[in-house]
Amino acid sequence: MKRPALVLTGGGARAAYQAGAIRALAELWPHKQSPFRVITGISAGSINACMMAHYSDDFRAGAERLWGLWNTLTIDQVFKTDNFSLLRIGTFVMRDLIVGGFLPRPVSSHLLDTSPLRELIDRNVDFGRIHSHVKEWRLDGFAVTATNYHTGCAVTFFDAHDGLEDWVRNNHLGWRVPLTTDHILASSSIPVFFPAVPLGEGSYYGDGTVRLLSPLSPALHLGATSVMAVGVRKPKDPTRLLEQNQKKGGEISFADIAGVILNAVFLDTLENDLSRLQRFNRTLKGMDPGAREALEQNWRIIDAESLQPSRDLGVGASAQSERYPWLLRHLLRGLGVGRRSGGDVASYIAFDFRYTSKLLRIGYNDVMDRRDALRQFMLSHYDS
Numbered sequence: 001m002k003r004p005a006l007v008l009t010g011g012g013a014r015a016a017y018q019a020g021a022i023r024a025l026a027e028l029w030p031h032k033q034s035p036f037r038v039i040t041g042i043s044a045g046s047i048n049a050c051m052m053a054h055y056s057d058d059f060r061a062g063a064e065r066l067w068g069l070w071n072t073l074t075i076d077q078v079f080k081t082d083n084f085s086l087l088r089i090g091t092f093v094m095r096d097l098i099v100g101g102f103l104p105r106p107v108s109s110h111l112l113d114t115s116p117l118r119e120l121i122d123r124n125v126d127f128g129r130i131h132s133h134v135k136e137w138r139l140d141g142f143a144v145t146a147t148n149y150h151t152g153c154a155v156t157f158f159d160a161h162d163g164l165e166d167w168v169r170n171n172h173l174g175w176r177v178p179l180t181t182d183h184i185l186a187s188s189s190i191p192v193f194f195p196a197v198p199l200g201e202g203s204y205y206g207d208g209t210v211r212l213l214s215p216l217s218p219a220l221h222l223g224a225t226s227v228m229a230v231g232v233r234k235p236k237d238p239t240r241l242l243e244q245n246q247k248k249g250g251e252i253s254f255a256d257i258a259g260v261i262l263n264a265v266f267l268d269t270l271e272n273d274l275s276r277l278q279r280f281n282r283t284l285k286g287m288d289p290g291a292r293e294a295l296e297q298n299w300r301i302i303d304a305e306s307l308q309p310s311r312d313l314g315v316g317a318s319a320q321s322e323r324y325p326w327l328l329r330h331l332l333r334g335l336g337v338g339r340r341s342g343g344d345v346a347s348y349i350a351f352d353f354r355y356t357s358k359l360l361r362i363g364y365n366d367v368m369d370r371r372d373a374l375r376q377f378m379l380s381h382y383d384s
Contacts, residue, residue, distance in 0.1 A: 001383060002037070002225050002226070002382065003037040003038050003140050003222075003223050003224050003225045003226075004035060004037055004038070004224070004225065004226045004227075004378070004381040004382060005036060005038035005039070005040065005219035005220075005222070005224035005227045006038070006040070006049070006052065006228055007218075007228070007229040008039075008040070008042070008045030008046070008048050008049045008230050009043065009045045009209065009215050009229070009230070009231050009232065009269070010041075010042050010043015010187075010188065010207065010209050010232070011043065011044060011313075012043075012044050012347060012348030012350075012351075013317070013350045013351045013352075013355065013356055013359075014313045014314075014347055014348070015045055015048055015070075015232060016073075016355075016356035016357075016359035016360055016363070017230075017232050017313055017359040017362055017363040018045060018230045018363060019048060019063075019066045019067050019070045019363065020360035020361060020362060020363025020364040020366075021230050021307050021364065021366060022048070022062075022063045022230075022363075023063040023064065023067045023360075023363075024363070024367030024368050025063070025374065025378070026059050026060040026062075028367070028371055028374060028378070029375075029378060031059070032057070032058055032059065033056065033057055033058075033059065034055070034057075034059040035382050036056075037139065037224075037383075038140050038142075038219050038223065038224045039053045039141075039143075040141075040142070040143045040144070040145070040219045040222070041143075041144045041145075041187065042145045042187060042208040042212060042215050043187060043188050043207050044188045045230075046144040046145075046183075046184050046208070047121065047188055048066060049142070049144060050125045050127070050144070050179075050184055051065065051124060051125060052066065053130045053133065053139060053142040054130055056139040057133065057138050067360060069120075070353070071353055071356070071357050071360055072353055073351050073356050074351070075324065075349070076116060077116050077117070077120050077351070078114060078116055078349075078351040079112040079114045079115075079116060079194070079349075080113040080114075080115065080116060081324065081325045081328060083326075083327050087327060110192065110193060110194055110195040110196070112194060114185065114189075114195060117185065117188075118181055121181045121184055121185070127179050127180055130142055131178070131179075134159050134161065137161075140161060140222065140223060141158060141159070141161070141164065141223065142159050142160070142179065143157065143158035143160075143174075143219075144156070144157055144179070144183050145187055145208030145215075145218055146183065146189075146199070146205040146207070147207060147209075147210040147212070148203050148204075148205055149196055149203070149204045149205065149206055150203050150204065151203070152171065152211060153171050153172065153211060154171060154172045154173070154211040154212035155172075155174075155175060155205070156172065156173065156208075156217075156218040156221070157176075157177050157179055157183045158174060158176055158221075158222060159177075159178070160176065164176070164221075164223070167221055169217070171211060172211075172212065174218070177200075182197055186205035186206065186208075189206040190207055190262075190348055190349070191206055191210060193349055213269050213272070213273070214269070214273045214276075215229070215270050216270075216277060216304070217273075225303075225381070226302060226304070226305075226377075226381040227302060227303070227304045228304075228305045228306075228307070228377065229270055229274065229304065229305070229307070230307045230308075230363075231270040231306065231309075232308075232309065232313055233308060234308065234310065234313070235271065235308055260344075262344065262345065263344055270308075271308075274304060274306050277302060280299075281304075284300075284301050303377075305374065305377045307367065308366075309362055310365075310369075311362055316358065317346040317350040317355055318346040320346065323352065
């Protein structure tokens with residue numbers, strides 16, 4: 001049986017790019033039911049993933065709903081922006097930094113209150129409906145991944161057919177659980193900015209990309225036979241990369257350092273994992289069929305297609321900070337985010353339609369530029 005998978009990685013507000021790409025894919029798709037039998041999400045990609053899993057029975061309706069969400073999004077729908085909330089959290093952080101050594105236990109772990117995001121997910125996603133899609137075979141598997149801050153493990157929480165077992169692979173666990181909004185909040189909890197979320201017996205979880213170095217692996221564990229992965233980073237041009245590294249740099253800020261770290265955590269893993277998969281496929285294709293069948297594990301060739309931005313999605317994000325409440329602007333400026341600097345950091349929390357709508361259009365146009373190849377990929381891996 002063919003099980004094409006949709007893999008959505010993270011990157012804060014950059015995930016709007018995925019919504020644009022999905023809408024274009026929906027326009028290319030001739031059927032009502034989703035072309036993807038397995039849907040997985042990591043970080044902010046988990047928000048898009050649960051929306052599309054919710055609409056497994058009507059792919060175009062889900063794509064339109066997802067587009068509409070990102071096209072009208074404002075930051076106060078994701079985190080609290082009133083001065084009292086920002087000042088309260090900021091006071092706790094400053095207290096811990098200044099007198100933390102005299103306190104029995106520091107209590108600060110985040111800068112923003114994301115309770116509005118919980119309400120946004122609750123309004124748009126019915127997890128009972130997703131489970132019904134799985135039970136009625138419209139969806140073979142749905143999963144999101146979060147990081148257990150106590151153990152450092154990546155944990156993939158999944159809903160799938162009864163035959164699929166939990167798994168343990170090195171520092172990656174797979175657990176079948178009834179998925180809820182809490183799992184989405186945990187998976188998309190940007191370190192430092194967003195609060196960790198207690199799950200299960202009370203362990204605190206954060207963004208799944210922190211520890212999951214193989215973003216394709218949850219889909220493969222759920223039985224995917226092909227993969228369409230949508231990232232949020234423009235591939236580096238080798239020539240341009242060499243030129244940039246030969247130039248003399250200027251002074252750097254906290255935002256510059258944080259941007260490099262966040263990009264390494266959120267954006268690099270998909271490219272590396274796709275490269276490994278391609279090498280693995282070449283190895284299997286070069287093996288004798290008999291030798292391949294003799295392998296102890298059920299290794300298989302996985303066709304993969306990736307969608308990645310044609311432009312740098314961080315460009316223009318820092319300018320959006322000028323529209324934020326004054327206290328949030330003050331915080332970001334203190335980190336080094338200005339109109340022409342700190343764009344990478346700003347892009348992770350720029351949940352504003354004036355920024356995300358641009359990303360929607362980039363994602364949509366990138367798919368349409370490759371419409372024939374992508375339509376053929378979906379059709380060739382679909383069981384009608």
